[in-house]
Amino acid sequence: MGSSQWTVEKRSSFRSDSLLGDIENVPETGSLSIVVLGASGDLAKKKTFPALFHLYRRGFLPPNETHIFGYARTKISDDELRSRIRSYLVNDKEASPEQLDDVAKFLQLIKYVSGSYDSEDGFRLLDREISLHESLKNSVEGSSRRLFYLALPPSVYPSVCRMIKTCCMNKSDLGGWTRVVVEKPFGKDLQSAEELSAQIGELFEEPQIYRIDHYLGKELVQNMLVLRFANRFFLPLWNRDNIDNVQIVFREDFGTEGRGGYFDQYGIIRDIIQNHLLQCFCLVAMEKPISLKPEHIRDEKVKVLESVLPIKDDEVVLGQYEGYRDDPTVPDHSNTPTFATVVLRVHNERWEGVPFILKAGKALNSRKAEIRVQFKDVPGDIFKCKKQGRNEFVIRLQPSEAMYMKFTVKQPGLEMSTVQSELDLSYRQRYQNVTIPEAYERLILDTIRGDQQHFVRRDELKASWEIFTPLLHKIDEGKFESIPYKPGSRGPAEADELLEKAGYVQTHGYIWIPPTL
Ligand SMILES: NC(=O)C1=CN([C@@H]2O[C@H](COP(=O)(O)OP(=O)(O)OC[C@H]3O[C@@H](n4cnc5c(N)ncnc54)[C@H](OP(=O)(O)O)[C@@H]3O)[C@@H](O)[C@H]2O)C=CC1
Numbered sequence: 001m002g003s004s005q006w007t008v009e010k011r012s013s014f015r016s017d018s019l020l021g022d023i024e025n026v027p028e029t030g031s032l033s034i035v036v037l038g039a040s041g042d043l044a045k046k047k048t049f050p051a052l053f054h055l056y057r058r059g060f061l062p063p064n065e066t067h068i069f070g071y072a073r074t075k076i077s078d079d080e081l082r083s084r085i086r087s088y089l090v091n092d093k094e095a096s097p098e099q100l101d102d103v104a105k106f107l108q109l110i111k112y113v114s115g116s117y118d119s120e121d122g123f124r125l126l127d128r129e130i131s132l133h134e135s136l137k138n139s140v141e142g143s144s145r146r147l148f149y150l151a152l153p154p155s156v157y158p159s160v161c162r163m164i165k166t167c168c169m170n171k172s173d174l175g176g177w178t179r180v181v182v183e184k185p186f187g188k189d190l191q192s193a194e195e196l197s198a199q200i201g202e203l204f205e206e207p208q209i210y211r212i213d214h215y216l217g218k219e220l221v222q223n224m225l226v227l228r229f230a231n232r233f234f235l236p237l238w239n240r241d242n243i244d245n246v247q248i249v250f251r252e253d254f255g256t257e258g259r260g261g262y263f264d265q266y267g268i269i270r271d272i273i274q275n276h277l278l279q280c281f282c283l284v285a286m287e288k289p290i291s292l293k294p295e296h297i298r299d300e301k302v303k304v305l306e307s308v309l310p311i312k313d314d315e316v317v318l319g320q321y322e323g324y325r326d327d328p329t330v331p332d333h334s335n336t337p338t339f340a341t342v343v344l345r346v347h348n349e350r351w352e353g354v355p356f357i358l359k360a361g362k363a364l365n366s367r368k369a370e371i372r373v374q375f376k377d378v379p380g381d382i383f384k385c386k387k388q389g390r391n392e393f394v395i396r397l398q399p400s401e402a403m404y405m406k407f408t409v410k411q412p413g414l415e416m417s418t419v420q421s422e423l424d425l426s427y428r429q430r431y432q433n434v435t436i437p438e439a440y441e442r443l444i445l446d447t448i449r450g451d452q453q454h455f456v457r458r459d460e461l462k463a464s465w466e467i468f469t470p471l472l473h474k475i476d477e478g479k480f481e482s483i484p485y486k487p488g489s490r491g492p493a494e495a496d497e498l499l500e501k502a503g504y505v506q507t508h509g510y511i512w513i514p515p516t517l
Pocket residue numbers: 038039040041042043044072073074117150151152153154155156183184185
């Protein structure tokens with residue numbers, strides 16, 4: 001095994017008993033079969049297999065217990081699948097002999113099975129291969145663990161789940177399990193999501209279903225509850241008396257590149273805002289859960305989602321970057337937004353009157369994701385420093401993970417003047433010997449451990465679609481126009497106007513620069 005900063009010991013010491021919640025008491029030994037359905041696809045090669053490789057290197061997938069199966073319709077051999085994913089695991093030119101050795105050993109754990117998504121033949125073959133592996137690992141029938149990762153378009157989820165249920169379940173209940181991981185977008189609106197939930201819900205119990213939202217696996221997203229509820233600093237300030245507005249922002253500096261066909265059916269609200277940004281919103285806005293048990297946390301998320309008021313038409317700006325429709329898989333007259341700013345308002349005691357501005361865009365001038373909490377002005381501005389800017393607390397999710405607090409200090413020197421400065425916790429500088437794990441890595445490990453805290457529960461999903469469905473239907477009916485914007489820009493100017501109208505005050509002449517080592 002390669003060396004790693006994020007070892008088994010480190011992770012388990014971080015997850016003390018009190019942080020584990022009510023995770024099922026499952027055996028952590030016995031054969032483990034991980035099946036990646038849609039193994040020929042983009043997500044599988046870029047994210048799922050690399051995450052499995054990193055877990056393998058870090059000792060979480062012991063080779064004497066684990067086998068990995070790729071499944072898809074494409075007819076390829078085991079070796080062809082292995083060579084497709086190899087370049088996503090390691091850069092041959094930079095890798096050490098030890099890493100290359102790990103890659104070779106990891107790839108030998110992978111077997112490929114080809115079959116369709118809606119007929120039993122392929123799944124029966126898959127089941128035979130899994131059972132063979134289980135018997136080779138001397139697993140007692142029924143005590144084995146089977147994890148099915150659906151790296152597939154949602155349209156095939158129902159038939160694939162039916163096939164798993166019919167052909168591939170763990171054979172009896174001797175402590176083993178069968179779990180299914182499903183990717184977003186889970187549905188297109190409230191009705192389709194509920195239909196999908198009902199179809200899958202007929203086949204699997206909620207504790208077997210892991211609705212993945214990879215933003216919930218990001219380090220600084222996982223830090224949100226600790227930050228809010230383990231620090232006295234924040235407790236009294238985190239409310240409408242002190243906070244003026246909150247922005248939750250996702251920006252990418254590239255377009256839909258090769259995914260235009262998929263993207264055009266969904267748009268930026270379904271791709272990013274309804275899931276990734278809304279999950280961040282929940283963590284910023286929810287009340288303190290009564291414990292860290294996954295159900296208690298998710299109960300609070302549902303509550304805050306249900307407190308969101310209907311979105312007002314004049315608190316929405318949509319955009320589409322110029323050149324988006326040049327993709328041959330995108331219709332010439334597409335109005336699908338590649339950019340959106342949407343203001344959410346929460347009807348409760350803590351947040352009444354505080355706008356939560358959710359903003360996401362593709363082909364913008366930078367790549368970053370952050371949560372920006374802007375505080376109100378100080379009453380009685382004796383330093384006349386109000387125009388320099390407000391206090392802001394920024395949680396930079398990526399890149400350059402950091403938390404920094406913008407505040408006013410005396411300008412060092414003889415004069416009594418003020419200047420904007422910051423308290424800065426930049427992770428690369430503060431945690432120099434720690435490798436931050438990839439989101440998918442953590443979340444796959446959570447599914448193996450049976451920890452659903454960082455996965456979306458069915459009622460949470462329903463509440464999230466309830467917020468956006470009326471707006472999405474209006475967009476689909478052509479009642480909103482996507483304003484064109486230049487690739488590499490900030491997006492439509494109207495979005496900045498909406499921000500200002502919502503109360504955000506931009507600080508001029510101050511830029512946070514991530515510290516270098
Ligand atoms: N790619 C990404 O970056 C991200 C993807 N996701 C989600 O992950 C899932 C998979 O995404 P991605 O890998 O990009 O998707 P792909 O389009 O690459 O599809 C994955 C595999 O599914 C099979 N497939 C594709 N279209 C169909 C179809 N219409 N009917 C049946 N099978 C089909 C193909 O395998 P074969 O033909 O060999 O059977 C393909 O290799 C989706 O739900 C996506 O929204 C989520 C976050 C990021």
